[in-house]
Amino acid sequence: MKKTRRFISAVMALAMVSVLAPMSAFADTVVxxxxxxxPKTAGFDxxxxxxxxxxxxxxxxxxxxxxxxxxxxxxxxxxxxVKNMEENGKKIVVTLNAATNDNDTDTTFHAKNxxxxxxxxITAGTTAVKVGDTVAEFTDDGSVExxxxxxxxxxxxxxxxxxxTLTFGISVEEVKVETLLTTITGAGSNARIATSANVTYxxxxxxxxxxxxxxxxxASPAWGWWGYGWTATVTPAEGYTITKCVFYDDANRTATxxxxxxxxxxxxxxxxxxxxxxxxxxxxxxxKGLKKIEVYGYAN
Numbered sequence: 330m331k332k333t334r335r336f337i338s339a340v341m342a343l344a345m346v347s348v349l350a351p352m353s354a355f356a357d358t359v360v361x362x363x364x365x366x367x368p369k370t371a372g373f374d375x376x377x378x379x380x381x382x383x384x385x386x387x388x389x390x391x392x393x394x395x396x397x398x399x400x401x402x403x404x405x406x407x408x409x410x411v412k413n414m415e416e417n418g419k420k421i422v423v424t425l426n427a428a429t430n431d432n433d434t435d436t437t438f439h440a441k442n443x444x445x446x447x448x449x450x451i452t453a454g455t456t457a458v459k460v461g462d463t464v465a466e467f468t469d470d471g472s473v474e475x476x477x478x479x480x481x482x483x484x485x486x487x488x489x490x491x492x493x494t495l496t497f498g499i500s501v502e503e504v505k506v507e508t509l510l511t512t513i514t515g516a517g518s519n520a521r522i523a524t525s526a527n528v529t530y531x532x533x534x535x536x537x538x539x540x541x542x543x544x545x546x547x548a549s550p551a552w553g554w555w556g557y558g559w560t561a562t563v564t565p566a567e568g569y570t571i572t573k574c575v576f577y578d579d580a581n582r583t584a585t586x587x588x589x590x591x592x593x594x595x596x597x598x599x600x601x602x603x604x605x606x607x608x609x610x611x612x613x614x615x616x617k618g619l620k621k622i623e624v625y626g627y628a629n
Contacts, residue, residue, distance in 0.1 A: 384419050386411045386467070388499050396440065396449055396480040396491075405474050406497075408467035415468050418504050423465040423473075425451070425458055427496040433460040440491035445483055447491045452476040464497070468504070505627040507572050511535045513563070513622040515553045520546040523554055536571060536624045537564050552579045553620025560594040563624060570626045576609060577621040578602055584609045593619055 391404040406423055414420060430439040430446075436457040440447045450457055453464040453475055465473035480491070513536070516529035523546040528538050542559030554561065565571045573587040584604040586592070593602050593609075601608045601616040610616040 381416045382413045384411075384413045384417055384501055386414070386421055386501075388421060388423065388467075390423075390497050390499075391475075394477050396477055398480050398482060400479055402477045403474050404477070405472045406465045407472045408465075409470055411467055411470050414501075415504075419468075419501050420504050421465075421467040422463055422500050422502050423467075424463050424498045424500075425460055425495060426498040428460050429494045431460055431493070435459060438493060440480065440493045442487050442489045442491045445485075445487040445491070447483060447486070448481045450478040452478070505570070505629075507625050507627060510569065510571070510624045510626050513538050513624065515546055515548065515620055517546065517548065519548050527554070535566050535569050537566065538562070538622065539564065547618060550579075551620060552618030555579075555595075555600055555618030557595055557600050558597040560592055561619070563591040563622060565626065568629050570629055571624055572626045574625070575623040576602060576604055576619060577623075578609045578616040579618050579620050580610075580616065582610050582616065591624075593622075 387409045389407045389409070391406070394402055394404050396402060408421055411421065428438055430441050431437075436450055436459045437448050438451060440449060451464075452458065453462075453473060458464055464475065482491075511530050511532040514529055514531075515527055517527045520527050523540060523544045527546040530536070538561055540554075540559060540561050542556070544554050544556045544559040544561070546554055563571065563574050571589065571591060573585055574591040575583055575585050576593050577583055578601075584602075584607065586604050593604055595602060599608075599614060600618070601610055601614055602619045603609065608614075608616070609619075
């Protein structure tokens with residue numbers, strides 16, 4: 330009988346402990362209301378952090394090339410096993426860093442045999458390259474063909490090998506996204522000779538427009554900058570790269586220049602704005618002036 334009473338007492342004690350113990354919920358939220366128990370809620374955050382795998386790649390640079398005196402010779406730079414580039418906003422950049430007989434002043438390279446000098450050029454795709462230029466970019470597997478022109482020998486060639494060593498650099502860089510950086514338009518009233526007061530920028534400090542020759546500004550009617558025999562050049566400010574400029578004439582006809590220097594000009598005989606020698610109106614002699622320039626590129 331005593332044992333039975335002791336067992337019942339123990340059970341009651343356990344029950345009391347159970348009632349008095351606080352109830353715990355998720356996310357370390359404690360709900361404690363013994364006097365007036367009521368339904369409770371508690372928040373619980375679920376989180377997982379994913380990190381993009383690091384980029385990997387294999388780039389193969391040709392071991393060398395033997396030039397010809399009759400035709401060009403082609404070699405390819407190859408990128409293989411390229412992974413996780415775009416996901417990380419990266420790209421592989423291959424540059425021509427150095428040439429033993431050349432500097433970065435022009436696109437003519439020199440293979441030498443002692444003091445005897447033979448010349449050649451290198452083209453990546455359709456672009457002639459020089460020391461310091463980018464010759465290939467990859468975000469996936471692929472190849473870029475380098476064309477080595479036929480060699481030009483000196484007037485009195487010397488028997489033996491004409492050689493030069495090229496050094497290429499390979500790096501992984503951030504992908505720069507081209508955006509509209511600023512829009513350059515005319516400002517002020519009519520001016521026989523346009524000045525900086527007749528130029529305004531939608532965003533300051535990104536690019537500058539400079540004139541050479543005599544250029545006028547016509548606000549009404551809205552011709553913009555106009556005249557004969559003048560040029561205008563768009564130059565990036567420090568810390569910015571311009572990738573293209575879109576030029577607008579007075580009738581909103583456009584022409585795009587995607588290679589520096591970014592220049593628009595007129596001739597002494599025709600006031601039609603020309604980009605890389607091509608009239609903005611297609612040669613119809615209908616343009617009266619240039620009224621807007623959109624500048625695209627990115628911050629370095």
